[in-house]
Amino acid sequence: MATNTSMLHVRIDENIKAQANEALASMGLTMADAVRLFLHRVVADQAFPLELKVPNAATRAAMSEARAIMAERRARFTNADELLADLEKDSGQ
The missing domain is CATH 1.10.1220.10 (Met repressor-like)
Structure with missing residues (x-):
């Protein structure tokens, strides 16, 4: 067929x-x-x-920050230690 x-x-x-x-x-x-x-x-x-969901205010702010970082071609952290310290701070460790 x-x-x-x-x-x-x-x-x-x-x-x-x-x-x-x-x-x-x-x-x-x-x-x-x-x-x-x-x-x-x-x-x-x-x-x-x-x-599909409309992003909340926190997600929209993070998306905006990410776009700005990409447009400026800059990193939010200068090294991995700064990134890990920020992650630990945010996780309450």
Whole structure:
């Protein structure tokens, strides 16, 4: 029995595509397999198969800070010891 198929063209950042292909390959999937799986879940569930949330104020602030750091190409910490000290401080250790 012949199946009717259709092409789907999607524009995606090359770096994201490469990283996704690598991750999917480690799971034994191709990009096409992943897209088909995603669309089958949409049809089966009649919903988006991932939970999407509007970020809260703390998350938005962290995202804004991360974008500023990336735009300025600077690190928040000058070395690993500073990073670990900040992590320990925040964890209450």
